[in-house]
Amino acid sequence: MGQEMLGAKQKESSTYLKAYPLRALGDIDKVKEDLRNSSIVILRITPLAQKSVDELKRAVEELYQYAEGMGGDIARLGEERIVITPPNVKIWRALAQ
C-alpha cells in the first residue's frame, strides 16, 4: 500500500508528453495505455487518414469517448494532430487562435 502510494506520487511528479503517429486503428490501445499512465499524447493522425478516413473517424471517436470517460480532455491541433490529456491536465481553449 505504501509502495503503491509512492508509485502514484512519482508518476504525478513526472508527467510525460509523448508525440507519435497514429498508423493503424490498433494503435489506439497504446494511446489508452499512455493516458492511464498519466501521459499526455500528441497524435499525428495523417498516416491513418491517408490509409482510411473511416478508420480514422472510428479511432478519433473511440479516443474521444475514452478521454471523456476518464475525465481527460481531447482537442484538435491544426490539420495533422490531436492532443489528448489525462484527467490532471486540462486543455485551455483560447478565444482567438
Place this chain on the structure above:
Amino acid sequence: MGQEMLGAKQKESSTYLKAYPLRALGDIDKVKEDLRNSSIVILRITPLAQKSVDELKRAVEELYQYAEGMGGDIARLGEERIVITPPNVKIWRALAQ
C-alpha cells in the same frame, strides 16, 4: 505559508495545456509566464516565421534557454509548432517518428 503550499498543490493538480500562436517577439513573455505557472505551451510559430525569420530564431533561442534554465523541456512538433514544458513534464522522444 500554509496557503502558499495549498496554492502550489492546487496548481500541480490541474496543469494546463495551452496552444496559441507566436505572432511577435514580445509574445514570449506570455510563454514564460505560462511556464512559470506550470502550464505546457504548444506554440504555433508560423505567424512570426512569416514576419521575420530572424525574430523567430531569437524567440526560439530565448525560449530554449529559458526552458533549459528552469529544468523544463522544449521540442519541435512538425514544421509549424514547438512544444515547451515546465519542469514537471518531460518530453518523451520516440526513436522513430
